[in-house]
Amino acid sequence: MLFRTSRLCLVLVVVTAPCWAYFEPHTHDACFCQLSGRIDECTCNIDTVDHFNNVKVYPRLRSLLLKDYFRFFKANLKRECPFWHDDSKCAMRYCHVQACGDGDVPVGIKGTAKLKKEEKEEDTCGGSDKELDYLNKTISAKMKKDLVMWTKYDDANDNFCVVDENDEDAEYVDLLLNPERFTGYKGSSANRIWNSIYLENCFRPKSYYSLYIPSSKLNSMCLEERVYYRAISGLHTSINIHLCANYLLSHSNGLSLTDPKGEWGPSLVEFERRFSPETTNGEGPNWLRNLYFIYLLELRALAKAAPYLEQETFYTGNEAEDFDTQMAVKDLLNIAKQFPNHFDETTMFTGSAQAARLKHEFKEHFLNVTRIMDCVGCDKCKLWGKLQTKGLGTALKILFSQKFNQKKLFQLQREEIVALFNAFGRLSTSIYKLDNFREMLEH
Ligand SMILES: *[C@@H]1O[C@H](CO)[C@@H](O)[C@H](O)[C@H]1NC(C)=O
Numbered sequence: 001m002l003f004r005t006s007r008l009c010l011v012l013v014v015v016t017a018p019c020w021a022y023f024e025p026h027t028h029d030a031c032f033c034q035l036s037g038r039i040d041e042c043t044c045n046i047d048t049v050d051h052f053n054n055v056k057v058y059p060r061l062r063s064l065l066l067k068d069y070f071r072f073f074k075a076n077l078k079r080e081c082p083f084w085h086d087d088s089k090c091a092m093r094y095c096h097v098q099a100c101g102d103g104d105v106p107v108g109i110k111g112t113a114k115l116k117k118e119e120k121e122e123d124t125c126g127g128s129d130k131e132l133d134y135l136n137k138t139i140s141a142k143m144k145k146d147l148v149m150w151t152k153y154d155d156a157n158d159n160f161c162v163v164d165e166n167d168e169d170a171e172y173v174d175l176l177l178n179p180e181r182f183t184g185y186k187g188s189s190a191n192r193i194w195n196s197i198y199l200e201n202c203f204r205p206k207s208y209y210s211l212y213i214p215s216s217k218l219n220s221m222c223l224e225e226r227v228y229y230r231a232i233s234g235l236h237t238s239i240n241i242h243l244c245a246n247y248l249l250s251h252s253n254g255l256s257l258t259d260p261k262g263e264w265g266p267s268l269v270e271f272e273r274r275f276s277p278e279t280t281n282g283e284g285p286n287w288l289r290n291l292y293f294i295y296l297l298e299l300r301a302l303a304k305a306a307p308y309l310e311q312e313t314f315y316t317g318n319e320a321e322d323f324d325t326q327m328a329v330k331d332l333l334n335i336a337k338q339f340p341n342h343f344d345e346t347t348m349f350t351g352s353a354q355a356a357r358l359k360h361e362f363k364e365h366f367l368n369v370t371r372i373m374d375c376v377g378c379d380k381c382k383l384w385g386k387l388q389t390k391g392l393g394t395a396l397k398i399l400f401s402q403k404f405n406q407k408k409l410f411q412l413q414r415e416e417i418v419a420l421f422n423a424f425g426r427l428s429t430s431i432y433k434l435d436n437f438r439e440m441l442e443h
């Protein structure tokens, strides 16, 4: 109990302390002034996470995500935007996504997708019936039908993401051939995405209308609302770090966005533009802190789901590779489990009817964020946006689903697992890349 109270106090202290309180003499740049001390809502320090990630997690993930099971992600990039009409589709060559041809995807992956679908159909018609029969042999046919419907409804309720991989238009994409990097997609179409996420799909302090919530105002919101905001902000930060770390350097040298000889690399100018206190009303350094928060959130989800994920076969049809993948996943999960100060999700949504309502809103907001991804005008950004929101949504499902503790009922689909690991891989890469920028600034 004492522990918990002291943690809450620390959160308050850390959030409201001024920038210079963290200014270390050897750090030349103000972007990093908030990157020390305790991570908000958590019990561990930034430098603990830096070391843990850069030494233990990042190298493992880097090789794991090259495996066939994780490199092919299926999504529907052709869904219509449900909220507004956007005809400013990005036609620039770097926005384009190259979908896989029929022969590119291992048969095993396509096979399991099919199999899983059939299994699922069987589940609702045959499989779960057996269990119902076991519970009550006298159950009526009508009752059986209703129960199946309720279970389906509950299942849908369990998801924090809209599902699009079963759509007819869904296609496999090789993530390694379509890396996340600066595409030139910006302007009003891009701004509209983040505006609608922050302004219409986040919790906000009463009568506060500016886009980003300053860290000093965050404390007027409750824990769950802050967690939601920090997760969104952390995701936004991470995406921006990738764009800065894989910036089209030749563009800054005057090369046009359509030139096939594009050259990508880290841009310190772009990084400072996005995160220095001068250009962000002092908030940039806090956004960087939120990256560490979402990292811990997803790390906790991986550790929590470890018993489930350790049973996965990661089937692609190539026996040797599948075995390697299983071993590499187990190795990574062991590291995740060993992390000593995990985010504690059990403090959230506890108690009253109000907690249930809050959870409902939390889920509705996030579901809607995954729908907004269909409005992204640049296919490559849409692909990575979908992947990363699905990964975060899967983490939330692991952390907050009622069904998680009922082993038989909890299920993750292949695309959820692929998204979870790749999304975490993106966060891990961001933290790793921050070190590069820090070094560049010191020289
Ligand atoms: C089984 O279901 C029937 C019909 O709904 C009900 O009347 C009966 O009490 C149930 N039996 C048990 C053991 O729950």
Ligand SMILES: *[C@@H]1O[C@H](CO)[C@@H](O)[C@H](O)[C@H]1NC(C)=O
Binding pocket: 083, 196, 197, 200, 201, 364, 365, 368, 372
């Ligand atoms: C979903 O997002 C759109 C676009 O921001 C917004 O107009 C709408 O009100 C949101 N719906 C819900 C249920 O939050």
